[in-house]
Amino acid sequence: MQIxxxxxxxxxxxxxxxxxxxxxxxxxxxxxxxxxxxxxxxCEMLGLRADRHIRRWRELALWANAxxxxxxxxxxxxRIVWCLHRGAFPFLYGSFNWSLVSPERRMQLRxxxxxxxxxxxxxxxxxxxxxxxxxxxxxxxxxxxxxxxVSLKQVAEQLSTVLDFGSYLKLDELVAQGISLIEQxxxxxxxxxxxxxxxxxxxxxxxxxxxxxQETFSLPLLPVVPQEDEEKLIELLSQLVQWNxxxxxxxxxxx
Numbered sequence: 001m002q003i004x005x006x007x008x009x010x011x012x013x014x015x016x017x018x019x020x021x022x023x024x025x026x027x028x029x030x031x032x033x034x035x036x037x038x039x040x041x042x043c044e045m046l047g048l049r050a051d052r053h054i055r056r057w058r059e060l061a062l063w064a065n066a067x068x069x070x071x072x073x074x075x076x077x078x079r080i081v082w083c084l085h086r087g088a089f090p091f092l093y094g095s096f097n098w099s100l101v102s103p104e105r106r107m108q109l110r111x112x113x114x115x116x117x118x119x120x121x122x123x124x125x126x127x128x129x130x131x132x133x134x135x136x137x138x139x140x141x142x143x144x145x146x147x148x149x150v151s152l153k154q155v156a157e158q159l160s161t162v163l164d165f166g167s168y169l170k171l172d173e174l175v176a177q178g179i180s181l182i183e184q185x186x187x188x189x190x191x192x193x194x195x196x197x198x199x200x201x202x203x204x205x206x207x208x209x210x211x212x213x214q215e216t217f218s219l220p221l222l223p224v225v226p227q228e229d230e231e232k233l234i235e236l237l238s239q240l241v242q243w244n245x246x247x248x249x250x251x252x253x254x255x
Contacts, residue, residue, distance in 0.1 A: 013072055020112040021045060021105070028069045028083060036083035038071050042092065046101050053096060054082055062091035090116040124223070131223035134230075135196060138189045145186060149179050159254065167254060174247050181243055185236040192229050 016027040016037070025041040039057075043050035057063055065088060071081045084092060093113055098106050156175045160168055 018045070020108045020115070026071060028071065030067075030069070034085055036067065036069055036085050037089075038069075038081045038083050039066075039092075040081055042084075042089075046096075046105055048096060048100060057092070057095060058082075060091075060095055062088050062095060128223045131196075131225055134225050135193070138193050141189050142186065142193075145182050148182055152178055163254060171250065171254075174243070174250055178240075178243050178247060181236065181240045185233070185240060188229075188233055188236060192225075192233070195226075195229075 012029045014027050014029070015024050016035070017024050023045045025037050025045065028036045028038070030036065039054055040050045043053060058066075062084070066082055066084050068080050069083045070078045071083075072078050090113060093109050098109060101109070152175045156171055159171060163171060
């Protein structure tokens with residue numbers, strides 16, 4: 001059963017000229033600034049029967065973020081209508097038979113869809129590049145710090161014979177702090193890699209003009225690095241950098 005979402009307060013009602021269609025529609029801005037367009041206005045633009053299509057669209061995934069908002073009509077009356085934010089438009093455009101609209105609208109639909117596909121491709125490429133660079137960094141981190149804990153303990157043992165008691169306590173504190181930070185960061189990095197291993201992968205290939213396969217490669221279906229994981233990693237690395245500076249300074253002072 002679909003849960004209908006209602007936003008009670010509309011910050012502002014204005015109008016918007018939709019790109020490609022050169023058609024003015026009302027736009028409703030809710031409290032967080034998100035812009036919504038009434039579906040009846042989109043149907044009017046396309047020449048579709050709103051009642052018939054909305055009934056079917058409500059069963060589709062594109063309706064996941066739809067909501068009901070109060071629309072001030074030209075008559076001055078207010079009517080509660082279904083609205084979609086602009087991010088859902090491309091899905092709406094692909095959810096009806098284009099033969100129902102005029103040839104001019106079909107051409108505009110094609111232009112709008114092609115632009116959305118192009119933008120989506122650029123976004124995906126950027127996500128994929130970030131995903132790959134992050135993955136390389138995670139493996140590099142594990143390799144770099146694989147033996148650091150043992151090395152720190154060896155350094156502490158070697159210096160223990162030449163340091164005074166106060167300096168030795170400071171060194172012991174720094175070593176313990178470094179080992180703790182490295183273990184925390186290593187655990188988090190391994191968790192991120194484990195989560196990435198569960199990401200669905202699809203096989204893709206490039207074909208030349210003669211139909212011959214030039215290259216095959218594997219890509220993550222959704223190359224997303226969770227923001228909270230990145231933020232936690234950055235925080236741990238920042239602490240590790242600060243610790244490294246403190247530890248290096250200590251070694252210089254006691255060389």
